[in-house]
Amino acid sequence: MSANEGNLIIEGVRILDPSRDLDAKGHLVVQEGKVTACDAGPAPEGGVDLPRVDAKGLVVAPGFVDLHVHFREPGFEDKETIETGSAAAAAGGFTTVVTMPNTSPAVDTAAVVHLVRNKGLAAGQCRVLPAAAVTHNLEGKSMCQYGDMVDAGAVALTDDGQPVRDAGLFRHVLEYSRILGVPVITHAEDETLSAEGVMHEGKWSTRLGLKGIPAAAEVVGVARDIELARLSGARMHVAHVSSRGALELIRRAKDQGVAVTAETAPHFLDFTDADCATYDSRFKMRPPLRSMDDQQALVEALADGTLDCISSDHAPHTPNEKEQPFDLAPFGVVGLETAFAACHDRLVRRGSFSLLDLVRLMSLAPARIIGSEGGTLRPGAAADFTLIDTETSWMPRERDLLSKGRNCPWLGRSLTGRVQATYLAGRLTHGQRWAQEAVAR
Numbered sequence: 001m002s003a004n005e006g007n008l009i010i011e012g013v014r015i016l017d018p019s020r021d022l023d024a025k026g027h028l029v030v031q032e033g034k035v036t037a038c039d040a041g042p043a044p045e046g047g048v049d050l051p052r053v054d055a056k057g058l059v060v061a062p063g064f065v066d067l068h069v070h071f072r073e074p075g076f077e078d079k080e081t082i083e084t085g086s087a088a089a090a091a092g093g094f095t096t097v098v099t100m101p102n103t104s105p106a107v108d109t110a111a112v113v114h115l116v117r118n119k120g121l122a123a124g125q126c127r128v129l130p131a132a133a134v135t136h137n138l139e140g141k142s143m144c145q146y147g148d149m150v151d152a153g154a155v156a157l158t159d160d161g162q163p164v165r166d167a168g169l170f171r172h173v174l175e176y177s178r179i180l181g182v183p184v185i186t187h188a189e190d191e192t193l194s195a196e197g198v199m200h201e202g203k204w205s206t207r208l209g210l211k212g213i214p215a216a217a218e219v220v221g222v223a224r225d226i227e228l229a230r231l232s233g234a235r236m237h238v239a240h241v242s243s244r245g246a247l248e249l250i251r252r253a254k255d256q257g258v259a260v261t262a263e264t265a266p267h268f269l270d271f272t273d274a275d276c277a278t279y280d281s282r283f284k285m286r287p288p289l290r291s292m293d294d295q296q297a298l299v300e301a302l303a304d305g306t307l308d309c310i311s312s313d314h315a316p317h318t319p320n321e322k323e324q325p326f327d328l329a330p331f332g333v334v335g336l337e338t339a340f341a342a343c344h345d346r347l348v349r350r351g352s353f354s355l356l357d358l359v360r361l362m363s364l365a366p367a368r369i370i371g372s373e374g375g376t377l378r379p380g381a382a383a384d385f386t387l388i389d390t391e392t393s394w395m396p397r398e399r400d401l402l403s404k405g406r407n408c409p410w411l412g413r414s415l416t417g418r419v420q421a422t423y424l425a426g427r428l429t430h431g432q433r434w435a436q437e438a439v440a441r
């Protein structure tokens, strides 16, 4: 660690701090890993002697928070590791990620929670916060020791990758979660409806001759889980919402005071089931890409608050697995490194969202759901932030991905807005150029 690590002044930057509704040109001062000043106007001259970075033309935002990533470790290190996943997160501007427990072994004991946390600390690229399993080995049968896992650092409970089939058991899990003060994240799906489907059920699945997963598979799952959240009074977060029908239920539940929050993923905002016409498995995930009408509903729901935040659902697989024919390839796409740019293009450049709206959806809003202190540039906060060039167009290339996964649907597509640097507690985790400039001053 160099003497100056964790200390710097960023000048001439556009500050976007959703915790203060602040969008202004100003400066950010970081000392010993914490924000000590972040205000409109020029940085004070003299006084503290810190390395200065001229960030004219760039935006500084709180580090992004992703409530839904699969880092595959332990057990599937050929797909991703906590180290490679963390590097991909930093490259995407993320400083906090919540990892899903569908590993091998599953994150179903305090020991595995510790393992994931410690590997995250060792990688040192972002705050890796494990979500713990709802049932042993995600088998949907017996409950885990939630208190021990939360004490060990688990921030949420979920069997993500699949729903908890037993509604009675899920009700009790929600009741426990209330006592422990952590949200339950639900992968809402009726598997008897999704069955052997591989893409959204509609005119495209018919035309392509692929088995469909009806939107009803998600809607039925969300309907059940909302009733269980209502019954238990627990905080429930709906993962990767993809359909208009599910949004209508979530909107109504929120109006009625049910403690439900929800997210969608960047790929649902940028692609539809028509993209499956290439038979390219980079467009295969679960839930699947849905219709244009569903996509429109997702954008409206982000605008009216029905959806609280955006999570990547970063789900790497090995190239060999994904190179199989569409109907055989595993579900999942990688998205940490492209999430900001994809959403910036879709929601800000082509939509009616402000940059501050988008930053809120990717930082403060998800941080609040897990009770994390991230998502703010207020003085006193940890200096977790990202510097973004919102004007630059670029094309994600396979060889540039830091994730082990190659299954990224944005490869070869032009995106606008690129993360230039990411800092975790004032330490550079992505963007070598910035470190050199800071030292040169």
Ligand SMILES: [Zn+2]
Binding pocket: 160, 161, 162, 187, 239, 240, 286
């Ligand atoms: Zn899921």
